[in-house]
Amino acid sequence: MLSILDKYILKRYLATFSLMLLLFIPIGIMVNLAEQIGKMIDNEAPLNEILIYYLNFTIYIGNLLFPIFLFLSVIFFTSKLANNTEIVAILSSGVSYGRFLRPYLIGASIIAVLMFFMTMFIVPSASLGFNEFKFKYLKKGKQDRITTNIFNQLNERDFIYVSSFDPARQLGNNFTFERFDDKNELEFKIAAANIRWVEKDSTYRLTSYSKRTIKGDTALIESKRRLDTLFPFKINDLTQVSYVAETKNLYELDAFIKSQRRKGASNINTYVLVKYKRWALPLTAFILTIIAVAVSSVKRRGGMGVNLAFGILVAFVFVFFDKVFGTLAEQSGFSPLLAVVIPNVLFGALALYLLQNAKR
Structure with a gap:
């Protein structure tokens, strides 16, 4: 059962958090609208899509700043x-500091469950709509994916490569398709100046096509100026949009990471990092709650202003560490798990240190 003290602090905890969201998210919407309204008008974004975009924006930004x-x-x-x-x-x-902290931890638990549910199941859908609108109307003409030197392993035997890919035209240049046998020896190789998806016929059109088939010590060469054919992949498998991991829920993301590992995707760390960050987010709620209580439960000469200033400083340092280690994981061989664990361990240690000082 919750005591009067628990109810009092828990009510203040949840009410202040809700008020913070209600105050700052509309401000974020107004700022974004003021910046982007010109692009929306120039690119003739429909009103209903704008309204849906800002609904998705609210969920996306709210989760980011949770x-x-x-x-x-x-x-x-x-x-x-x-x-x-x-x-x-x-x-x-006579109430101990640990007992005083209990309603804060109950509040953090409620927020953590909410954050987990939103991050795993609601935010991915909002992220999809948010990013699609952004690249359709706000960053029109800019690429939302890797478009050069694309290598992809479709399965254990098949590999594809294009030197460049144009998503708008669904056209890839300098295309190769290689298949290896069970002994890991080349079975055949297809090369073409370009590959284009012909939606009307649901086929791939290869220009300057050539196929080299290996049979023992013999190589058979076949070439054509143009060939319409089928392949065991979709044209968008050549390259994924940069935000693809953000748009998948808990189960979809696990399946997607497995498939990308099987294909030998070069940017697999980016997807794994998104997964680990989602799982770490509820833990972050507890760490930041303990730090916040330890910092602000002591009456200081400067009052609330000093506590808020210190809190903002700690928040920005946390974001800085999170971004630095995240970038290391995405652009180098640094472990995505360590990229998520290190900031939380460092700030978890800080939380325990500040808590011990506050108790004294």
């Missing part, structure tokens, strides 16, 4: 409790 809003809201209302000497009265009545 930890920061949580952190600042806990600092805000706990500082008010400290300035009103309510915390001194609570602790003087």
